[in-house]
Amino acid sequence: MSNDLRLGVNIDHVATLRNARGSAYPDPVRAAKLAEDAGADGITAHLREDRRHIKDDDIDALMAALTVPLNFEMAATYEMQAIALRHTPHAVCIVPEKREERTTEGGLEVAKDQNRMADYIAPLAEAGCRVSLFVAADEVQLDASKRVGAAVVELHTGAYCDYHYEGRFAERDAELDRLRDGAAFAQSLGLEVHAGHGLTFETVAPIAAIPAVKELNIGHFLIAESVFMGLAPAIHEMRRLMDAARA
Ligand code: PXP
DSSP: OOOSOEEEEEOHHHHHHHHHHTOSOSOHHHHHHHHHHTTOSEEEEEOOTTOSSSOHHHHHHHHHHOSSOEEEEEOSOHHHHHHHHHHOOSEEEEOOOOTTOSSOOSOOOOGGGHHHHHHHHHHHHHTTOEEEEEEOSOHHHHHHHHHTTOSEEEEEOHHHHHHHHTTOHHHHHHHHHHHHHHHHHHHHTTOEEEEESSOOTTTHHHHHTOTTEEEEEEOHHHHHHHHHHOHHHHHHHHHHHHHHHHO
16 A cells, blocks of 8 residues: 555454453454455554463464564563564564553653663564554653664554543643654654554544654454444544545
8 A cells, every 4th residue: 555654453352352251252363364354554462461362372373374564562571572582573562561451551651761671672673673662742752762772652642532532622632732743753853653542433533644653553443343344344444534634
Protein backbone atom coordinates (compact mmCIF):
# COMPACT_ATOMS: atom_id res chain seq x y z
CA MET A 1 0.00 0.00 0.00
CA SER A 2 1.39 3.41 -0.95
CA ASN A 3 -0.18 5.07 2.10
CA ASP A 4 2.50 6.09 4.60
CA LEU A 5 0.37 5.31 7.67
CA ARG A 6 0.59 1.68 8.72
CA LEU A 7 -2.05 -0.22 10.69
CA GLY A 8 -0.82 -2.73 13.23
CA VAL A 9 -3.56 -5.01 14.52
CA ASN A 10 -3.21 -6.15 18.13
CA ILE A 11 -4.66 -9.64 18.61
CA ASP A 12 -4.22 -9.92 22.42
CA HIS A 13 -7.93 -9.97 23.14
CA VAL A 14 -8.59 -12.96 20.91
CA ALA A 15 -6.39 -14.76 23.43
CA THR A 16 -8.29 -13.12 26.32
CA LEU A 17 -11.50 -14.69 25.01
CA ARG A 18 -9.81 -18.08 24.54
CA ASN A 19 -8.33 -18.01 28.03
CA ALA A 20 -11.67 -17.05 29.64
CA ARG A 21 -12.77 -20.66 29.07
CA GLY A 22 -9.40 -22.36 28.89
CA SER A 23 -10.42 -23.60 25.43
CA ALA A 24 -8.32 -23.98 22.28
CA TYR A 25 -10.38 -21.35 20.46
CA PRO A 26 -10.52 -18.61 19.30
CA ASP A 27 -6.96 -18.92 17.99
CA PRO A 28 -5.03 -15.61 17.96
CA VAL A 29 -2.87 -16.86 15.09
CA ARG A 30 -5.97 -17.45 12.97
CA ALA A 31 -7.07 -13.90 13.78
CA ALA A 32 -3.61 -12.59 12.88
CA LYS A 33 -3.68 -14.35 9.49
CA LEU A 34 -7.17 -13.00 8.85
CA ALA A 35 -5.96 -9.52 9.78
CA GLU A 36 -3.03 -9.92 7.39
CA ASP A 37 -5.43 -10.87 4.59
CA ALA A 38 -7.64 -7.88 5.48
CA GLY A 39 -4.73 -5.50 4.96
CA ALA A 40 -3.01 -5.17 8.35
CA ASP A 41 0.55 -3.94 7.86
CA GLY A 42 1.72 -5.66 11.01
CA ILE A 43 0.54 -7.71 13.98
CA THR A 44 1.07 -6.69 17.58
CA ALA A 45 1.04 -9.10 20.51
CA HIS A 46 1.83 -8.35 24.16
CA LEU A 47 3.32 -11.20 26.17
CA ARG A 48 2.54 -10.05 29.70
CA GLU A 49 4.48 -11.30 32.66
CA ASP A 50 1.32 -13.03 33.98
CA ARG A 51 0.46 -14.49 30.50
CA ARG A 52 -3.14 -13.33 30.97
CA HIS A 53 -3.76 -13.26 27.22
CA ILE A 54 -0.91 -14.09 24.83
CA LYS A 55 1.17 -17.11 25.87
CA ASP A 56 4.67 -18.18 24.90
CA ASP A 57 3.34 -20.76 22.40
CA ASP A 58 1.35 -18.01 20.67
CA ILE A 59 4.55 -16.06 20.06
CA ASP A 60 6.24 -19.18 18.63
CA ALA A 61 3.24 -19.75 16.36
CA LEU A 62 2.99 -16.10 15.26
CA MET A 63 6.68 -15.98 14.39
CA ALA A 64 6.24 -19.10 12.25
CA ALA A 65 2.99 -18.09 10.56
CA LEU A 66 3.16 -14.36 9.85
CA THR A 67 4.26 -12.79 6.59
CA VAL A 68 3.84 -9.22 7.92
CA PRO A 69 6.12 -7.95 10.72
CA LEU A 70 5.44 -8.86 14.35
CA ASN A 71 5.56 -6.03 16.88
CA PHE A 72 6.35 -7.84 20.13
CA GLU A 73 5.15 -5.86 23.14
CA MET A 74 6.77 -6.56 26.46
CA ALA A 75 7.86 -5.13 29.79
CA ALA A 76 11.55 -4.32 30.30
CA THR A 77 12.35 -7.50 32.21
CA TYR A 78 15.26 -9.83 31.54
CA GLU A 79 12.90 -12.76 30.99
CA MET A 80 11.23 -10.84 28.15
CA GLN A 81 14.53 -9.64 26.74
CA ALA A 82 15.70 -13.27 26.47
CA ILE A 83 12.45 -14.25 24.69
CA ALA A 84 12.82 -11.33 22.26
CA LEU A 85 16.43 -12.21 21.56
CA ARG A 86 15.43 -15.81 20.85
CA HIS A 87 12.78 -14.74 18.30
CA THR A 88 14.22 -11.43 17.03
CA PRO A 89 10.84 -10.07 15.88
CA HIS A 90 10.82 -7.09 13.52
CA ALA A 91 9.92 -4.73 16.36
CA VAL A 92 9.99 -4.78 20.14
CA CYS A 93 7.75 -2.28 21.90
CA ILE A 94 8.64 -1.80 25.55
CA VAL A 95 5.72 -0.91 27.80
CA PRO A 96 5.29 -0.38 31.53
CA GLU A 97 3.47 -3.26 33.18
CA LYS A 98 1.76 -3.52 36.54
CA ARG A 99 0.17 -6.77 37.63
CA GLU A 100 -2.95 -5.13 39.04
CA GLU A 101 -3.74 -2.99 35.98
CA ARG A 102 -6.46 -3.97 33.52
CA THR A 103 -4.45 -2.60 30.60
CA THR A 104 -1.28 -0.56 30.03
CA GLU A 105 -2.20 2.56 31.95
CA GLY A 106 0.61 5.02 31.43
CA GLY A 107 3.75 5.63 29.43
CA LEU A 108 7.24 4.48 30.37
CA GLU A 109 9.33 6.59 32.76
CA VAL A 110 12.37 6.60 30.47
CA ALA A 111 13.94 9.77 31.84
CA LYS A 112 14.34 8.40 35.39
CA ASP A 113 15.84 5.13 34.21
CA GLN A 114 18.15 6.13 31.37
CA ASN A 115 21.24 4.05 32.13
CA ARG A 116 19.30 0.85 32.66
CA MET A 117 17.13 1.47 29.56
CA ALA A 118 20.17 2.12 27.38
CA ASP A 119 21.77 -1.15 28.56
CA TYR A 120 18.48 -2.98 28.12
CA ILE A 121 17.85 -1.75 24.57
CA ALA A 122 21.38 -2.20 23.20
CA PRO A 123 21.35 -6.01 22.71
CA LEU A 124 17.86 -5.88 21.18
CA ALA A 125 18.92 -3.23 18.68
CA GLU A 126 22.14 -5.12 17.93
CA ALA A 127 20.06 -8.24 17.21
CA GLY A 128 18.18 -6.23 14.56
CA CYS A 129 14.91 -5.45 16.38
CA ARG A 130 13.45 -1.98 15.94
CA VAL A 131 13.03 -0.90 19.54
CA SER A 132 10.05 1.24 20.36
CA LEU A 133 9.23 2.86 23.71
CA PHE A 134 5.60 3.44 24.74
CA VAL A 135 5.62 6.94 26.21
CA ALA A 136 3.42 9.92 26.94
CA ALA A 137 3.77 12.86 24.53
CA ASP A 138 6.13 14.62 26.91
CA GLU A 139 9.35 16.26 25.70
CA VAL A 140 11.35 14.98 28.68
CA GLN A 141 10.38 11.36 27.93
CA LEU A 142 10.88 11.81 24.18
CA ASP A 143 14.35 13.32 24.62
CA ALA A 144 15.28 10.49 26.96
CA SER A 145 13.92 7.91 24.47
CA LYS A 146 16.28 9.24 21.83
CA ARG A 147 19.21 9.26 24.25
CA VAL A 148 18.75 5.62 25.32
CA GLY A 149 18.85 4.40 21.72
CA ALA A 150 15.20 3.80 20.76
CA ALA A 151 14.44 3.95 17.03
CA VAL A 152 10.73 4.50 17.59
CA VAL A 153 8.38 6.00 20.16
CA GLU A 154 4.75 4.99 20.44
CA LEU A 155 2.62 7.79 21.86
CA HIS A 156 -0.05 6.77 24.38
CA THR A 157 -3.48 7.81 23.07
CA GLY A 158 -5.41 6.33 26.02
CA ALA A 159 -6.13 9.61 27.83
CA TYR A 160 -7.30 11.27 24.60
CA CYS A 161 -9.75 8.40 23.99
CA ASP A 162 -10.95 8.32 27.60
CA TYR A 163 -11.68 12.06 27.58
CA HIS A 164 -13.63 11.63 24.34
CA TYR A 165 -15.90 8.93 25.75
CA GLU A 166 -16.32 10.79 29.07
CA GLY A 167 -17.55 13.83 27.13
CA ARG A 168 -14.66 15.95 28.47
CA PHE A 169 -14.04 17.56 25.10
CA ALA A 170 -11.86 20.49 26.19
CA GLU A 171 -9.48 18.06 27.91
CA ARG A 172 -9.63 15.74 24.91
CA ASP A 173 -8.66 18.58 22.58
CA ALA A 174 -5.84 19.68 24.89
CA GLU A 175 -4.55 16.10 24.92
CA LEU A 176 -4.77 16.01 21.12
CA ASP A 177 -2.64 19.16 20.95
CA ARG A 178 -0.11 17.50 23.24
CA LEU A 179 -0.02 14.45 20.97
CA ARG A 180 0.45 16.64 17.88
CA ASP A 181 3.26 18.63 19.49
CA GLY A 182 4.88 15.49 20.90
CA ALA A 183 4.76 13.74 17.51
CA ALA A 184 6.40 16.71 15.77
CA PHE A 185 9.03 16.99 18.51
CA ALA A 186 9.85 13.26 18.38
CA GLN A 187 10.14 13.40 14.61
CA SER A 188 12.50 16.40 14.89
CA LEU A 189 14.76 14.22 17.09
CA GLY A 190 14.88 11.58 14.32
CA LEU A 191 12.53 9.15 16.08
CA GLU A 192 9.86 7.28 14.11
CA VAL A 193 6.48 8.00 15.67
CA HIS A 194 3.72 5.46 16.31
CA ALA A 195 0.55 5.89 18.35
CA GLY A 196 -2.04 3.70 19.98
CA HIS A 197 -4.22 2.63 22.88
CA GLY A 198 -7.99 2.83 23.05
CA LEU A 199 -8.48 3.98 19.44
CA THR A 200 -11.90 3.39 17.87
CA PHE A 201 -13.80 4.37 14.72
CA GLU A 202 -14.87 7.54 16.57
CA THR A 203 -11.43 8.60 17.80
CA VAL A 204 -9.00 7.45 15.12
CA ALA A 205 -9.26 10.27 12.57
CA PRO A 206 -7.51 13.14 14.44
CA ILE A 207 -4.64 10.81 15.36
CA ALA A 208 -4.35 9.43 11.82
CA ALA A 209 -4.21 13.01 10.54
CA ILE A 210 -1.02 13.83 12.48
CA PRO A 211 1.60 13.85 9.71
CA ALA A 212 4.51 12.64 11.89
CA VAL A 213 2.60 9.51 12.95
CA LYS A 214 3.62 6.54 10.79
CA GLU A 215 1.86 3.63 12.49
CA LEU A 216 -1.22 3.05 14.60
CA ASN A 217 -1.55 -0.04 16.78
CA ILE A 218 -5.16 -0.93 17.47
CA GLY A 219 -6.58 -3.98 19.20
CA HIS A 220 -9.33 -4.02 21.79
CA PHE A 221 -11.89 -2.08 19.75
CA LEU A 222 -11.26 -4.07 16.56
CA ILE A 223 -11.69 -7.39 18.35
CA ALA A 224 -14.80 -6.07 20.14
CA GLU A 225 -16.30 -4.73 16.93
CA SER A 226 -15.64 -8.01 15.16
CA VAL A 227 -18.39 -9.56 17.31
CA PHE A 228 -20.84 -7.37 15.40
CA MET A 229 -19.35 -6.92 11.94
CA GLY A 230 -16.56 -9.50 11.63
CA LEU A 231 -12.84 -8.89 11.94
CA ALA A 232 -12.05 -8.25 8.27
CA PRO A 233 -14.84 -5.64 7.82
CA ALA A 234 -13.78 -3.93 11.08
CA ILE A 235 -10.18 -3.71 9.81
CA HIS A 236 -11.36 -2.46 6.40
CA GLU A 237 -13.44 0.26 8.05
CA MET A 238 -10.56 1.33 10.32
CA ARG A 239 -8.27 1.47 7.29
CA ARG A 240 -10.83 3.54 5.38
CA LEU A 241 -11.13 6.03 8.24
CA MET A 242 -7.34 6.27 8.56
CA ASP A 243 -6.91 6.86 4.82
CA ALA A 244 -9.69 9.47 4.75
CA ALA A 245 -8.11 11.34 7.67
CA ARG A 246 -4.71 11.23 6.01
CA ALA A 247 -6.07 12.58 2.73
N1 PXP B 1 -0.04 0.20 21.81
C1 PXP B 1 0.43 -0.27 22.98
C2 PXP B 1 1.85 0.04 23.34
C3 PXP B 1 -0.36 -1.05 23.84
O1 PXP B 1 0.12 -1.49 25.02
C4 PXP B 1 -1.67 -1.38 23.42
C5 PXP B 1 -2.51 -2.27 24.29
O2 PXP B 1 -1.93 -3.51 24.38
C6 PXP B 1 -2.12 -0.90 22.19
C7 PXP B 1 -1.29 -0.09 21.41
C8 PXP B 1 -3.47 -1.22 21.66
O3 PXP B 1 -4.43 -0.71 22.50
P1 PXP B 1 -5.95 -1.13 22.30
O4 PXP B 1 -6.02 -2.60 22.50
O5 PXP B 1 -6.66 -0.35 23.34
O6 PXP B 1 -6.32 -0.74 20.90
